[in-house]
Amino acid sequence: xxxxxxAYFIEERHDPNETHTLSVLVQNEPGVLARVIxxxxxxxxxxxxxxxxxxxxxxxxxxxxxxxxxxPMVIEQIKHQLDRMIPVYRxxxxxxxxxxxxxxxxxxxxxxxxxxRVEALRxxxxxxxxxxxxxxxxxxFEITGNTDKINQFIDLMRPIGLVEVSRTGVAAxxxxxxxx
Amino acid sequence: xxxxxxxxxxxxxxxxxxxxxxxxxxxxxxxxxxGAVLPIYDEIFQQSxxxxxxxxxxxxxxxxxxxxxxSTGKPGVVLVTSxxxxxxxxxxxxxxxMDSIPLVCITGxxxxxxxxxxxxxxxxxxxxxxxxxxxxWLVRDVNDLAKVLHEAFYVATSGxxxxxxxxxxxxxxxxxxxxxxxxxxxxHISYSPRVKGDAAQIRKAVALLANAKRPVIYSGGGVIxxxxxxxxxxxxxxxxxxxxxxxxxxxxxAYPASGKNWLGMLGMHGxxxxxxxxxxxxxxxxxxxxxDDRITGRVDAFSPGSKKIHIDIDPSSINKNIRVxxxxxxxxxxxxxxxxxxxxxxxxxxxxxxxxxxxxxxRARNSLFYRKNNDIILPQHAIQRLFExxxxxxxxxxxxxxxxxxxxxxxxxxxxxxxxxxSGGLGTMGYxxxxxxxxxxxxxxxxxxxxxxxxxxxxxxQEMSTAxxxxxxxxxxxxxxxxMGMVRQWQQLLHGNRLSHSYSEALPxxxxxxxxxGCVGIQALKPADLDGAIKEMIAVKRPxxxxxxxxALENCFPMIPSGKAHNEMxxxxxxxxxxxxxxxxxxKALV
Ligand SMILES: Cc1ncc(C[n+]2csc(CCOP(=O)(O)OP(=O)(O)O)c2C)c(N)n1
Ligand SMILES: [Mg+2]
Numbered sequence: 001x002x003x004x005x006x007a008y009f010i011e012e013r014h015d016p017n018e019t020h021t022l023s024v025l026v027q028n029e030p031g032v033l034a035r036v037i038x039x040x041x042x043x044x045x046x047x048x049x050x051x052x053x054x055x056x057x058x059x060x061x062x063x064x065x066x067x068x069x070x071x072p073m074v075i076e077q078i079k080h081q082l083d084r085m086i087p088v089y090r091x092x093x094x095x096x097x098x099x100x101x102x103x104x105x106x107x108x109x110x111x112x113x114x115x116x117r118v119e120a121l122r123x124x125x126x127x128x129x130x131x132x133x134x135x136x137x138x139x140x141f142e143i144t145g146n147t148d149k150i151n152q153f154i155d156l157m158r159p160i161g162l163v164e165v166s167r168t169g170v171a172a173x174x175x176x177x178x179x180x
Numbered sequence: 181x182x183x184x185x186x187x188x189x190x191x192x193x194x195x196x197x198x199x200x201x202x203x204x205x206x207x208x209x210x211x212x213x214x215g216a217v218l219p220i221y222d223e224i225f226q227q228s229x230x231x232x233x234x235x236x237x238x239x240x241x242x243x244x245x246x247x248x249x250x251s252t253g254k255p256g257v258v259l260v261t262s263x264x265x266x267x268x269x270x271x272x273x274x275x276x277x278m279d280s281i282p283l284v285c286i287t288g289x290x291x292x293x294x295x296x297x298x299x300x301x302x303x304x305x306x307x308x309x310x311x312x313x314x315x316x317w318l319v320r321d322v323n324d325l326a327k328v329l330h331e332a333f334y335v336a337t338s339g340x341x342x343x344x345x346x347x348x349x350x351x352x353x354x355x356x357x358x359x360x361x362x363x364x365x366x367x368h369i370s371y372s373p374r375v376k377g378d379a380a381q382i383r384k385a386v387a388l389l390a391n392a393k394r395p396v397i398y399s400g401g402g403v404i405x406x407x408x409x410x411x412x413x414x415x416x417x418x419x420x421x422x423x424x425x426x427x428x429x430x431x432x433x434a435y436p437a438s439g440k441n442w443l444g445m446l447g448m449h450g451x452x453x454x455x456x457x458x459x460x461x462x463x464x465x466x467x468x469x470x471x472d473d474r475i476t477g478r479v480d481a482f483s484p485g486s487k488k489i490h491i492d493i494d495p496s497s498i499n500k501n502i503r504v505x506x507x508x509x510x511x512x513x514x515x516x517x518x519x520x521x522x523x524x525x526x527x528x529x530x531x532x533x534x535x536x537x538x539x540x541x542x543r544a545r546n547s548l549f550y551r552k553n554n555d556i557i558l559p560q561h562a563i564q565r566l567f568e569x570x571x572x573x574x575x576x577x578x579x580x581x582x583x584x585x586x587x588x589x590x591x592x593x594x595x596x597x598x599x600x601x602x603s604g605g606l607g608t609m610g611y612x613x614x615x616x617x618x619x620x621x622x623x624x625x626x627x628x629x630x631x632x633x634x635x636x637x638x639x640x641x642q643e644m645s646t647a648x649x650x651x652x653x654x655x656x657x658x659x660x661x662x663x664m665g666m667v668r669q670w671q672q673l674l675h676g677n678r679l680s681h682s683y684s685e686a687l688p689x690x691x692x693x694x695x696x697x698g699c700v701g702i703q704a705l706k707p708a709d710l711d712g713a714i715k716e717m718i719a720v721k722r723p724x725x726x727x728x729x730x731x732a733l734e735n736c737f738p739m740i741p742s743g744k745a746h747n748e749m750x751x752x753x754x755x756x757x758x759x760x761x762x763x764x765x766x767x768k769a770l771v
Contacts, residue, residue: 027370030318035310042311073499080496086315086335089370 015071019048020095021102021172022079023180027087028054028062035085036064045070045078049104049147051169061089065172067147092180099175105168106150111138112161120160127153138163189360193322194219194353197286200329202229203361206257208248208621209233210241214261215301216288219353233621233650236642238265240614242272243640246281247615250601251576252622253407255282255336262288263301266347267308271608274312276343278605279430280405282336283343285313291351292320305347314342320349322357330366339373340494341405373493377508377515384506385465385489386519390527392463394535395423398446398475401430401604402468402492402512404597410434410513411597414467417520422529424539426454428469429589430604437593443539444548447475448740449586452547452749453539455738458483459746460538466490468512471502472605473742481745491515547738548590549752557707559584559659559730563591563631566657569714574626576619578602578612580636583665583736588631610639613656617643620652627655627718634660634684644697647723655717656725658690661732669735673764694725703727 026032033052040047049067054060068078075093083091094100108129110120117139124131124141127149133140143153147170154165174180191199197220201209210233213221224232235241238260245256256276260269266287276283290299306318315335317328328346336344389395397418403410411434418425418441425435426443435442444451446458458464464486469475471490476482479501488504490497491512498507508515550560563584577592578601579585585602594600601619603611612630620628630637637658647654667682691701700720704713704727717724737752741764750763 027368031306031310034307038311073503077496077500080498084340084494084496086368086371 015073017069017071018075018095019067019069020075020093021100021170022066022068022082023092023094023172024064024066024082025089025180026062026064027089028060029087032062032087033064035087036066036082039081039085040068040078043077043081045074049169051171065170067170090180092174094172094174097174100172101175102146102170102172103144104147104150104170105142105144106154107132107166108141108143108154108157109138109163109165110141110157110161111163113137116160120157123153123156123160129153187358189358190356191359192219192223192354192356193319193325193348194223196322196325196357196359197329197348197353198223198227198230199359200326200333201257204330204333205254206230209257209259210235210244210248210618211259212238212241212261212265214263214265214288216262216290216350217259217265217286217353219350220259220286220288220348232259233617233646235614235617235646237640238268239271239610240617240640240643240646242269242283242285243275243608243611243614244618244621244643244646245283246272246276246279246611247578247601247618248622249276249281249283249618250404250615251598251619253598255284255333256618258283258285260285260287261301262290262305263303266303266305269345270308270312271606273309273343273345275603275606275608275611277312277314279603280341280401281343282341284332284336285343285345287345287347288353289318289347289349292349293351295349305345309345312343313345314340316345316347318347318349319352322352322355325352325357326359327366330362331368333362334367335371339371340402374509375493375511375514377491377510377518379518381506381508382515382518382522385508386522386527388463388487388489388506389421389423389465389519389523390530392423392530393532394460394462394538395421395465395530395532396443396457396461396463397423397425397465397467398427398458398469399425399431399434399467400428400469403431403434404468406468406511406513408597410468410511410516413513413516413520415439417516417523420520420523420529422532423465424457424536426450426457428475428604429602431469432589432600433594433597436595438595445589448477448742449590449736449738450740451590452545452738452751453542455740455746455749456542457539461486464488466504467516468492470497471500473501476501477740477748478743478745481747483746545751547749547751550734552707553731554707556731557704557710557728559587559661559734560591561707562659562704562710562728562730563587565710566629566631566714567592569711570627570629570718573718574623575599576601576616576623576626576628578615578619578628578630580612580630580632580639581607581609581666582633582636583661583669583734584631584633584659586666586736587659592631609633609636613637613640613654614643614646616654616656617646617652620647620654621650624652628653629655629657632656632658633665634658634662634687635664638688641693644694644699644723644725648698652723653721654723656723657717658725658727659730660687660690660727661730661734662687663732665734666736668733672735673741673760690725690727694723697723697725699723699725701725701727703729705729
């Protein structure tokens with residue numbers, strides 16, 4: 001692994017960046033999300049996507065899924081830094097397990113008439129997107145899939161008359177019978 | 181109802197706070213009152229188990245608690261009010277976080293129904309202090325208070341120690357609820373710091389050590405934090421292996437400066453022999469240190485040929501700046517004990533005579549050389565005299581930040597852990613004077629000296645008043661060079677000697693200032709006066725401000741310019757203009 005030339009030049013290092021998806025199990029208490037986000041902004045780490053919701057309400061556990069980019073050394077730091085927070089139970093690097101499923105949900109609003117409407121519906125069908133709202137001049141599609149698929153769908157909708165998009169961010173889970 | 185009121189565990193939030201302090205063995209706290217903590221102050225008034233030291237500024241309380249903690253190994257406790265009281269604590273909390281000092285800070289907060297209303301003296305204390313504490317809590321229900329307080333003490337003192345903060349709204353202080361003494365279940369189950377090192381890793385480490393040709397032990401503040409036993413084991417390991425040992429600024433005293441294997445401090449202002457040994461070693465054992473930039477210099481040229489073993493209780497310290505070969509996560513003392521056991525059972529002292537010969541050559545360069553003068557006191561000489569004249573005494577040293585701090589580290593020999601209190605990670609000017617107050621509170625009969633600079637000391641000078649009030653005979657030994665010497669040195673070396681705002685204009689008369697506070701003022705102007713004046717300072721059983729007038733333009737060497745490698749160090753006798761210019765070329769942007 002390459003070392004940065006100096007502690008002062010950490011920003012300028014040329015190691016290739018990698019994208020990793022981290023699942024973080026936390027105690028659901030006030031401020032816990034602020035702690036996680038503060039860690040990323042305070043230490044200059046990237047957040048590409050962040051999803052959080054309580055997953056076990058009796059135990060007050062929440063699951064945070066973070067997609068981040070960085071050099072391998074930075075990714076390792078991020079995991080350790082998350083893990084040492086008091087309310088964090090576990091950090092799992094879903095990318096390293098190579099056995100994870102990632103999904104995102106997006107709602108995509110498209111406006112258009114005539115041929116454009118037909119084309120939008122045809123593409124939606126191909127992507128298995130559902131129509132969840134319609135007017136005479138617009139649709140809202142609901143689409144689920146991995147990030148690439150959603151990006152692709154949005155790109156295709158752009159020339160047709162894309163108005164806006166709302167995305168949930170990535171949720172991830174491991175394959176097989178075991179939990180994290 | 182009547183039954184309940186007889187329950188001794190039914191009490192107000194304010195009473196719980198004092199009870200929890202007592203249950204955690206706290207005997208002294210540092211604080212400053214205000215509206216949002218009045219119920220707690222009322223409780224303090226009505227008891228005598230916990231002594232409260234009233235400071236003059238909340239920052240002083242924080243640093244005093246740090247000094248107290250570092251010199252005792254116990255957590256330091258601070259009590260301050262909401263708003264400005266809390267914001268004044270930001271510097272000491274950050275300082276304690278950087279240097280892994282256990283602090284428990286209790287802040288008052290506006291009543292819960294006013295939170296978020298921009299009430300008088302309201303601030304988002306947990307928000308502001310989140311990045312500068314190990315953990316913090318806002319307690320909204322008096323029935324959660326006992327659990328939170330106990331957890332706070334546990335988190336502050338376990339694992340990698342650090343500061344914690346508990347924010348208690350005033351209505352919670354008044355409310356009555358149920359207290360319980362500390363118990364295991366008070367702690368987040370998600371928090372369980374690792375103590376014992378992995379046995380397989382320990383074996384790998386011993387194998388490396390046993391076969392080393394050019395070994396070095398590099399120890400840090402973690403050894404001190406681990407407790408006196410860790411220092412004892414470190415000394416034993418040095419004895420058993422015969423290895424050379426150096427330490428960071430924070431680790432001084434774990435191995436005695438008079439020990440024959442001692443190389444002196446390493447890093448930016450470390451000795452030539454320490455840095456060259458680090459650079460050329462083949463096996464490095466890092467114990468409780470974190471490879472920070474003041475230590476490593478240029479990272480890609482840091483000890484390029486060595487196998488590195490790193491013992492640290494904090495997994496995030498591993499591979500942060502430097503890739504290591506054998507990480508061992510756990511408590512330094514515990515792991516040192518295991519390493520020793522395996523080493524003694526399975527290995528023999530490696531023959532490293534040649535390595536010691538090489539080290540002797542580096543030592544002979546005498547990198548701490550300075551030219552004495554009969555007319556002007558050299559700052560290095562002043563520290564040396566202070567050291568000699570306090571030898572054998574029960575002495576604690578604190579410092580401010582600047583050249584004087586580095587000279588203290590270079591020229592004052594520490595024989596024991598917990599005797600040296602300095603702001604390493606944050607580099608906080610104004611740390612040393614209140615830290616001395618805290619040390620003296622913990623050790624009323626010891627000699628406590630703050631080695632200070634003329635600029636730093638003015639940042640928290642008001643705490644002299646605290647020292648006088650509590651009859652704490654601290655000695656403020658100012659190396660008065662009439663400059664922010666360290667700033668001036670960098671300006672000279674890196675900014676064409678344009679001394680922008682680094683001259684200490686309009687300095688107070690420190691002797692008169694001492695008298696104004698009700699302390700003793702002493703001045704030394706000439707080398708001939710120095711010994712007598714220092715002896716006088718030691719003899720006085722009252723707080724002293726000692727104005728030691730030293731050479732104004734002396735620079736602190738040796739020095740590794742930041743961003744350079746260990747073997748690119750600038751030695752005092754080489755530091756002419758040309759060598760300096762080359763050494764520092766291109767380094768302006770660095771810190
Ligand atoms: C609170 C704070 N502000 C600024 C600095 C930057 N700084 C580092 S050393 C120094 C000068 C210290 O001067 P003095 O206390 O006289 O010590 P000397 O270097 O002269 O021994 C300054 C301004 C700092 N470390 N801390
Ligand atoms: Mg000065």
